[in-house]
Amino acid sequence: MAVVRALMVLVLAVATLAVPPVFAQQARSFTVVTVLSGQGDNVANVWLPSALIVRRGERVTLTLRNVSPADHGFAIDEARIQEIVQPGQTKTVTFSHRTEGVLRYYCHVHPAHIGGQVLVVR
Numbered sequence: 312m313a314v315v316r317a318l319m320v321l322v323l324a325v326a327t328l329a330v331p332p333v334f335a336q337q338a339r340s341f342t343v344v345t346v347l348s349g350q351g352d353n354v355a356n357v358w359l360p361s362a363l364i365v366r367r368g369e370r371v372t373l374t375l376r377n378v379s380p381a382d383h384g385f386a387i388d389e390a391r392i393q394e395i396v397q398p399g400q401t402k403t404v405t406f407s408h409r410t411e412g413v414l415r416y417y418c419h420v421h422p423a424h425i426g427g428q429v430l431v432v433r
């Protein structure tokens with residue numbers, strides 16, 4: 312009986328080792344919002360959050376929301392994304408990036424509009 316039990320434990324241990332580790336999820340979603348930040352002469356439009364971290368190769372969905380009173384752009388050159396989001400509206404974009412690196416996102420309508428970065432990691 313002890314031999315059978317030991318054999319079962321051994322089989323379970325081997326089976327556990329044979330199961331591949333759980334890899335990172337294959338899709339990731341974020342909501343990115345453009346807001347007015349600051350007061351008086353120091354008001355600026357900002358896309359928030361200013362940094363997103365994704366894994367290379369995974370499918371990334373960004374929901375772009377514009378809660379400011381003017382049209383704003385959202386562009387990521389490496390992902391060939393260039394959208395205009397109107398006030399109060401939402402747009403969704405998806406991309407996947409195969410290599411590690413930093414992708415800049417920015418408003419292509421207003422050079423002073425503060426964007427951010429997508430950090431693509433292994």
Ligand SMILES: [Cu+2]
Pocket residue numbers: 356382383384418420421424
């Ligand atoms: Cu803008």
